[in-house]
């Protein structure tokens with residue numbers, strides 16, 4: 001469907017050029033952020049309205065207006081001034097649709113060329129939206145759903161960045177819904193979330209009226225119930241968890257583990273750290289100071305109540321096509337323990353995926369700056385290495401990352417720069433903005449300025465998934481919002497109800 005003309009390209013000092021086309025509005029109202037199409041010698045040019053300026057010849061000279069009004073005259077009453085108001089829109093050409101595909105504009109349209117609102121099909125083609133893609137929102141002013149192709153969005157990783165409260169977790173919930181809603185014939189991947197605040201647990205609860213129920217496709221594992229099987233720990237993983245391990249200690253521990261694993265294969269059953277410690281005590285080859293150090297390290301790990309004879313849950317229960325597993329870390333206070341869990345499960349997922357023993361997956365890391373920090377010693381960043389490895393190598397194996405952070409500047413640059421698509425919501429901190437600009441080539445100053453003024457749920461997506469930066473509005477979620485989101489009033493009421501109940505119970509006892 002061809003829409004009607006809304007304007008005509010004008011000739012100014014800087015327009016029309018391949019990067020800047022201004023037009024005068026001849027019909028209706030236009031908005032910044034709207035897309036238009038302009039006839040072009042090579043085909044149809046698609047352009048984005050970057051600014052809208054109202055002009056009126058009667059009000060061009062400040063001194064005359066002041067003079068005139070100072071004498072008690074009203075310009076609008078005495079002159080046909082209103083008829084002289086006109087609107088000029090500045091646009092940025094994005095591409096030209098030619099018979100041989102979309103090209104970057106290299107020549108301008110001619111002055112006098114007619115301008116129309118962009119056809120939605122054209123826009124859809126330009127951004128590469130996919131009917132079977134992940135529905136994240138809507139392009140404002142155009143009746144067009146943002147449906148991103150799964151491969152383009154996730155194959156080379158996604159970063160979701162904004163200040164706290166701008167809508168990151170909400171947008172990621174929409175993404176998860178899209179993954180869980182996928183039909184088998186379109187290809188379903190598994191989804192695992194490391195969730196430090198327990199924000200995603202509601203996916204596994206039966207939905208209240210008005211919400212879509214995902215509880216049959218979602219599993220929540222509480223951090224304190226998680227166990228890591230000691231026989232599954234390689235010396236490499238252990239060195240990551242115990243950064244102070246010396247070379248000698250590492251060698252001896254590696255030998256003991258190999259012996260215990262051999263015993264296990266011989267039918268002696270799986271082992272835990274108590275058994276490893278016993279084997280160290282019984283070993284005659286290890287020097288006493290090495291023994292003491294190893295026993296101390298292992299006791300420290302034992303005290304975390306995290307290690308056992310077997311993994312709980314097993315990786316295969318966690319990573320299933322079309323399913324979501326939420327690893328709810330909100331009940332763990334110890335940062336090191338959280339990092340060990342993330343590190344272990346991420347390594348395990350990556351290595352199992354390389355062997356094609358689990359389906360392709362998306363690993364979502366909330367508060368990614370905690371698990372993959374920019375400046376922190378090895379001891380304080382146990383999970384950083386594996387996140388970097390997946391960021392660098394994951395795409396070859398169908399292991400995708402979604403890193404979420406409200407402190408981009410504290411997020412590891414190596415990992416961030418591997419996220420070829422970035423979903424950016426409101427950001428105000430100049431250091432964070434600079435950090436993002438450094439890790440993304442496609443972002444221009446005007447877009448950067450707009451990021452600071454976005455509203456909750458408004459987003460800019462840049463990179464691989466869309467090709468050209470796009471501002472859009474995140475859609476409403478279908479799943480139930482998390483309990484975590486109660487208002488301060490509600491929290492205050494809950495507290496007082498609890499107190500009243502306790503008081504009446506005490507009274508009854510007296």
Ligand SMILES: Nc1ncnc2c1ncn2[C@@H]1O[C@H](COP(=O)(O)OP(=O)(O)O)[C@@H](O)[C@H]1O
Nearest residue numbers: 163164165166167168169170171456457474475
């Ligand atoms: N697209 C949206 N539509 C409606 N409400 C939203 C949207 N995005 C966020 N919100 C609301 O804004 C608040 C903060 O969102 P949240 O996703 O928790 O922010 P963040 O994870 O960035 O800290 C929540 O109460 C959420 O319901």
Ligand SMILES: [Mg+2]
Nearest residue numbers: 165168169170
């Ligand atoms: Mg959040």
